[in-house]
Amino acid sequence: MPELPEVETVRASLNPRLVGRRFEDVEILDSRLTRPVDPAEVAAELTGEVVVAVDRRGKYLIFRFESGLVLLIHLRMTGNLVHSRNGAPVEGHVRAVVRLDDGSDVFYRDVRRFGTWLVLRADELDAYLAARLGREPLEGSFSARDLGERLAGRKLPLKAALLDQRTVAGVGNIYADEALWRARLDPARPAGALDPRELSALHRGLRRALEAGIERQGATLRDYRTPDGSSGAMQREFKVYGRGGEPCPRCGTPIAKTRLGGRGTWFCPACQV
């Protein structure tokens, strides 16, 4: 499940490969991908476009073109971009293919078909993203105080608040649990009830968890791969996610599993308070 670190890894890999390249041919094989827009219309819009940058905002990939169009890709659960230079076919759940002007191909694969491709004009992009996303947690100017403002007055569980992309952009189920463990905070705590010291710990926990994920090229549990086909290594560093019954790396208490915000949630019942 690609979250901020996985999407950032994909972005960093694709950017140098795609900048300056022209989309010679675009095939969209699954109409769900562009719904409700006709995939043929999207393919026609993208054909001939020249990439000037591959950016990221939250979990969105942003392909910017010379013309001023942008392609917004969300990988959701199992979306996967593969860059193939040798013309070797890529197998399995291919939903779209882009042929570039250097002869290489970008394959979009997605087992569960939740991912989306959306074409916008650059002047529409900010409003689209602003309506859905909060601050970038790794931006230098994002402070514990900013985080506190996003959580103030909210009564839902901390875990659920972190999954809400308007709280902080890019955090998903894995990094929410990992950040809460680092901050020593109980995921069930009411989101608006943190004191300044706890907000600071959560701010630091979020950044440390996300940065660790980026350093390890993301976490590969099943489907996620980088565009060159390699796996991430962050899954080996998980402190609590998916580790029910194993000892807490900090205090040795067995990790507990519960359900919060509709998602599996792992935490240490002793040192997260």
Added chain:
DNA sequence: CTTTTTCCCTGGACGC
């Protein structure tokens, strides 16, 4: 307004 629930999808794990 905020929060919760339902839905979309497929394949892997599990019970019998």
Added chain:
DNA sequence: TGCGTCCAGGGAAAAA
């Protein structure tokens, strides 16, 4: 071996 059931979860939309 095969079949049924459950589970994984990001975000949109509907419901509460």
